[in-house]
Amino acid sequence: MTGQKTKKSTSENVDVVIAGLGPTGLVLAHILGKRGHQVLVLEREPVFYGNARAVYTDDECMRIFQSIDMAEELQKDMLLDTPVQLVRPDGTVIAQYKPLKRPFGWSVVNFYYQPYLETSLTNALAKYPNVKILRGRELINFSQDADSVTVIHQATQIYRFSDESDVKTEAQGDSDIQQVTARYLVGSDGGRSTVRAKLGIEMSGKNFPEPWLVVDLKQKDRNKGLRHLPYFNFVVDPDLPVVSCVQPDGFHRFEFMLKKGQTKEYMEQPETVRMLLSKFVNPDDFEVKRKLVYTFNALVANQWRDKRVLLAGDAAHMTPQFMGQGASSGIRDAGNLGWKLSAVLNGQAGDKLLDSYESERRDHAKAMIQGSVLLKDLVSMTNPVVGKIRDGVIKGVLATPKLKEWGQEGGFKPKPVYTKGQYFGLPRQYRSSPEGSLSPQPKVRGFDGKQILLDSLLGDGYALIGLGVDPSQALSQTSKQLLKQLGCQFITLYPYAERPQNHTSASLNPDVLEVEDIEGNMVNWLRKTGHNQPVALLRPDRFTFAVANQAEINAVIQQLQQQLEFSHQTTQYKEVIV
Numbered sequence: 001m002t003g004q005k006t007k008k009s010t011s012e013n014v015d016v017v018i019a020g021l022g023p024t025g026l027v028l029a030h031i032l033g034k035r036g037h038q039v040l041v042l043e044r045e046p047v048f049y050g051n052a053r054a055v056y057t058d059d060e061c062m063r064i065f066q067s068i069d070m071a072e073e074l075q076k077d078m079l080l081d082t083p084v085q086l087v088r089p090d091g092t093v094i095a096q097y098k099p100l101k102r103p104f105g106w107s108v109v110n111f112y113y114q115p116y117l118e119t120s121l122t123n124a125l126a127k128y129p130n131v132k133i134l135r136g137r138e139l140i141n142f143s144q145d146a147d148s149v150t151v152i153h154q155a156t157q158i159y160r161f162s163d164e165s166d167v168k169t170e171a172q173g174d175s176d177i178q179q180v181t182a183r184y185l186v187g188s189d190g191g192r193s194t195v196r197a198k199l200g201i202e203m204s205g206k207n208f209p210e211p212w213l214v215v216d217l218k219q220k221d222r223n224k225g226l227r228h229l230p231y232f233n234f235v236v237d238p239d240l241p242v243v244s245c246v247q248p249d250g251f252h253r254f255e256f257m258l259k260k261g262q263t264k265e266y267m268e269q270p271e272t273v274r275m276l277l278s279k280f281v282n283p284d285d286f287e288v289k290r291k292l293v294y295t296f297n298a299l300v301a302n303q304w305r306d307k308r309v310l311l312a313g314d315a316a317h318m319t320p321q322f323m324g325q326g327a328s329s330g331i332r333d334a335g336n337l338g339w340k341l342s343a344v345l346n347g348q349a350g351d352k353l354l355d356s357y358e359s360e361r362r363d364h365a366k367a368m369i370q371g372s373v374l375l376k377d378l379v380s381m382t383n384p385v386v387g388k389i390r391d392g393v394i395k396g397v398l399a400t401p402k403l404k405e406w407g408q409e410g411g412f413k414p415k416p417v418y419t420k421g422q423y424f425g426l427p428r429q430y431r432s433s434p435e436g437s438l439s440p441q442p443k444v445r446g447f448d449g450k451q452i453l454l455d456s457l458l459g460d461g462y463a464l465i466g467l468g469v470d471p472s473q474a475l476s477q478t479s480k481q482l483l484k485q486l487g488c489q490f491i492t493l494y495p496y497a498e499r500p501q502n503h504t505s506a507s508l509n510p511d512v513l514e515v516e517d518i519e520g521n522m523v524n525w526l527r528k529t530g531h532n533q534p535v536a537l538l539r540p541d542r543f544t545f546a547v548a549n550q551a552e553i554n555a556v557i558q559q560l561q562q563q564l565e566f567s568h569q570t571t572q573y574k575e576v577i578v
């Protein structure tokens with residue numbers, strides 16, 4: 001560091017400081033920005049890191065993008081429903097993952113180009129004057145007391161990334177140290193998180209020694225070079241395990257597993273890259289955007305919250321890339337944490353609600369890590385005998401139609417269901433009862449005859465959905481008032497084409513929307529609960545707080561109030577010191 005002078009400007013006050021503008025920080029900034037909170041985002045890199053890392057996301061994350069009004073725009077740059085397959089070097093297919101069901105309203109397989117995704121999300125933040133982004137500023141320290149966190153940041157001293165390589169550059173200017181005070185700090189500052197380090201939080205898990213060479217390509221001519229590779233392939237060659245990864249807009253990635261004795265220097269040489277690429281494509285058809293040897297980690301931070309400071313995304317957990325769930329887990333963290341922080345900041349919940357962030361997300365993120373490690377083991381076998389056994393087992397599984405469908409539809413993927421007893425919601429009434437799980441999202445037909453995904457009618461708050469009944473009918477005045485203060489939307493859901501036709505205009509409740517479930521996903525989900533007149537209370541992130549008979553609904557609302565520690569008569573909340 002040269003020419004360093006330190007100065008402290010007067011302190012700025014915001015609701016939340018977010019350290020790190022990767023996928024996690026971006027989604028969190030949107031959620032808080034949309035809800036009107038004052039947010040300051042610190043991003044170490046002075047310019048956007050224009051290289052791809054993440055390429056895949058799923059329907060659950062698309063639903064989170066929908067909640068921030070970004071799904072349709074992001075989807076324009078994605079490849080949907082691309083089959084993912086295990087193939088032999090000669091191209092014969094061993095197994096395919098090609099889910100076509102849409103339980104949450106969106107396609108399950110979505111391939112994207114990370115710079116497009118991050119640029120769109122960043123540009124769209126401009127609509128929130130309450131979200132301020134400071135690029136080229138790194139969090140260097142913080143301290144907290146009972147009411148706030150004071151964050152110290154400075155002009156970045158070492159830039160980690162550039163478009164061409166991961167070579168680091170040293171800054172030449174003044175470090176210009178400043179401070180900001182916030183109610184909460186979220187460290188979404190990646191795997192080498194400064195926030196996590198400053199808290200002294202360790203990570204548990206495994207670092208894997210097997211390195212892979214990642215080569216990112218761009219087609220020179222859109223019609224040349226890739227037409228023979230239409231799908232995402234795990235090429236299970238015992239001599240050279242390879243991943244061939246489709247991306248939109250002429251981008252493509254190959255990943256090659258290093259053999260014993262092969263060095264990073266050797267693998268990253270242009271001649272080696274050319275030789276490896278030649279096995280699959282004509283290298284002359286492509287520009288090599290990046291070639292880098294990566295190792296990967298399967299790690300989870302031992303603690304995700306320290307009072308007013310929370311960790312999210314790679315700062316909290318690191319996932320091997322094989323299932324495409326690293327960034328997706330971070331997006332889920334943001335989806336879980338965003339509405340909770342907002343509720344606490346608005347006085348609609350006690351601070352204890354934030355404890356449910358880790359207790360809900362940890363096991364799910366861990367399950368994704370375990371799944372990714374398993375998939376890595378499955379696709380990177382170098383012992384031909386073990387590989388043959390794997391192929392035989394898969395063949396056996398696929399011979400059973402039910403198991404084949406289970407595999408193709410992704411039955412192996414961890415479900416969005418929180419661990420029993422560790423979530424914000426009522427206890428599960430039986431093993432598969434819906435409390436603590438993500439509700440389905442049907443396409444519905446509104447009273448105007450238009451078709452729309454249900455969440456788009458629900459707003460940003462809670463939703464009370466009655467199957468064939470007005471869910472507000474049995475509510476006491478107290479329950480009604482509480483739900484009104486929480487911004488709850490009331491919905492009566494009918495099976496398709498079964499709306500009653502004997503109502504008069506005057507008999508309809510203006511506070512309730514009536515919709516028809518076109519394919520019946522949510523109707524079936526509610527019927528399966530066995531309740532006579534089921535009413536579902538959905539949280540703002542569309543996880544299920546409870547499903548009950550209409551007659552029990554006031555007790556449910558009372559539970560909601562207790563778990564939120566929300567006293568709506570006074571609109572004060574009881575602070576719980578943790």
Ligand SMILES: Cc1cc2nc3c(=O)[nH]c(=O)nc-3n(C[C@H](O)[C@H](O)[C@H](O)COP(=O)(O)OP(=O)(O)OC[C@H]3O[C@@H](n4cnc5c(N)ncnc54)[C@H](O)[C@@H]3O)c2cc1C
Nearest residue numbers: 020022023024044054055056139190313314324326327328
């Ligand atoms: C080869 C590869 C392929 C992958 N494929 C997939 C995939 O297909 N799908 C998927 O979901 N995931 C995938 N991943 C994982 C995914 O890229 C990461 O999980 C994801 O980027 C993590 O997002 P994040 O926002 O938590 O952290 P990051 O993306 O790491 O962002 C953290 C940000 O914080 C900034 N920062 C760091 N320190 C500070 C500081 N002190 N102050 C301010 N700012 C700071 C950094 O500059 C950075 O911009 C892949 C990863 C690799 C390496």
